Amino acid sequence: MAPINADVVNGGKDSTPPKTTLPEVDTETNGNKRYSYETLVETANFLLSRTAVRPLIGVICGSGMGALAENIIDGQCIPYEEIPNFPTSTVEGHHGRLVFGHLNDIPVVAMQGRFHYYEGYPLWKCCLPVRVMKLLGVRTLIATNAAGGLNPNFKIGDLMIVKDHINMMGFAGNNPLHGPNDERFGPRFPPMNKAYNYEFRKIAKEVAKELNIQDIVREGVYTCLGGPNFETVAEINMLKMVGVDAVGMSTVHEVITARHCDMNVFGLSLITNECVTSYEHEAEANHEEVLDVGRMRQDILRKFVSKLVVKFAHTLTRDSP
Ligand SMILES: O=P(O)(O)O[C@@H]1C[C@H](O)[C@@H](CO)O1
Numbered sequence: 454m455a456p457i458n459a460d461v462v463n464g465g466k467d468s469t470p471p472k473t474t475l476p477e478v479d480t481e482t483n484g485n486k487r488y489s490y491e492t493l494v495e496t497a498n499f500l501l502s503r504t505a506v507r508p509l510i511g512v513i514c515g516s517g518m519g520a521l522a523e524n525i526i527d528g529q530c531i532p533y534e535e536i537p538n539f540p541t542s543t544v545e546g547h548h549g550r551l552v553f554g555h556l557n558d559i560p561v562v563a564m565q566g567r568f569h570y571y572e573g574y575p576l577w578k579c580c581l582p583v584r585v586m587k588l589l590g591v592r593t594l595i596a597t598n599a600a601g602g603l604n605p606n607f608k609i610g611d612l613m614i615v616k617d618h619i620n621m622m623g624f625a626g627n628n629p630l631h632g633p634n635d636e637r638f639g640p641r642f643p644p645m646n647k648a649y650n651y652e653f654r655k656i657a658k659e660v661a662k663e664l665n666i667q668d669i670v671r672e673g674v675y676t677c678l679g680g681p682n683f684e685t686v687a688e689i690n691m692l693k694m695v696g697v698d699a700v701g702m703s704t705v706h707e708v709i710t711a712r713h714c715d716m717n718v719f720g721l722s723l724i725t726n727e728c729v730t731s732y733e734h735e736a737e738a739n740h741e742e743v744l745d746v747g748r749m750r751q752d753i754l755r756k757f758v759s760k761l762v763v764k765f766a767h768t769l770t771r772d773s774p
């Protein structure tokens with residue numbers, strides 16, 4: 454048999470090179486060789502040495518939502534490759550850099566590119582930037598994502614304020630807090646019934662009215678599956694039955710990590726596709742459509758999130774000791 458030529462996989466039809474070199478998966482330790490608190494302090498100190506910005510609010514940009522960071526004034530970009538201990542982004546629509554700067558005078562850091570379980574990273578590593586943000590002084594996390602809509606009232610392009618989540622991967626024991634607990638980050642058994650800040654959700658609905666986008670702003674329950682495949686019809690029907698309004702492949706573990714270290718959280722899903730609930734349905738979910746809807750909504754998302762940042766920051770100054 455002739456030797457396999459890696460350049461002609463796919464019958465030689467697809468010669469597009471991968472976006473980045475694929476990361477090595479730590480199979481020897483099954484991804485469980487965690488970074489210590491001290492290691493993450495080193496990462497945070499590296500970032501503090503590279504920027505004078507001291508962010509109060511952190512924003513994670515979802516797939517195709519990187520434009521959220523484009524409003525940041527004096528944005529200083531630090532590619533993930535340069536940051537000690539950081540993973541790298543491998544997904545189209547995720548630039549792979551931190552942007553430090555100001556949104557309406559509020560110091561922020563945005564992740565243009567997040568890490569997903571399906572890329573081969575264990576959940577704790579997907580969430581490492583959240584802990585680094587905490588060490589940088591970030592008090593509030595805005596986690597955005599692209600998601601498929603299950604609620605029949607949702608339309609493509611709607612924005613869903615996340616009211617709550619269902620940690621499906623956690624049901625199977627896959628949790629970012631699995632393993633030894635370092636109390637310097639947070640308690641062994643963190644509560645999760647107030648995961649998504651109630652006041653922030655109220656503020657977001659008011660801001661939606663101010664911007665006259667209330668008709669596209671919804672509220673609902675998000676769940677994360679491991680991906681990378683989109684769901685089967687039976688899976689979607691099951692998720693609907695248990696009360697899920699939108700499904701994606703991120704956010705839940707980031708929010709758990711953020712709440713564990715006592716950050717305030719706001720979650721926002723952009724509904725990029727309608728999840729298919731019948732075998733007669735012709736259309737199939739695809740990542741291109743997800744990115745297209747992100748582009749379509751980028752102006753509205755930018756305005757909405759910029760205003761939220763100011764309002765959320767005011768609640769922080771009000772609550773500060
Ligand atoms: O990073 P997010 O959760 O926004 O990305 C979603 C889930 C998959 O990564 C991708 C599928 O199109 O979009």
Ligand SMILES: Nc1nc2[nH]cnc2c(=O)[nH]1
Pocket residue numbers: 599600601602678680682683684700701702725726728738743
């Ligand atoms: N799991 C999942 N993630 C998504 N991200 C964007 N759309 C979808 C979807 O339909 N399912």
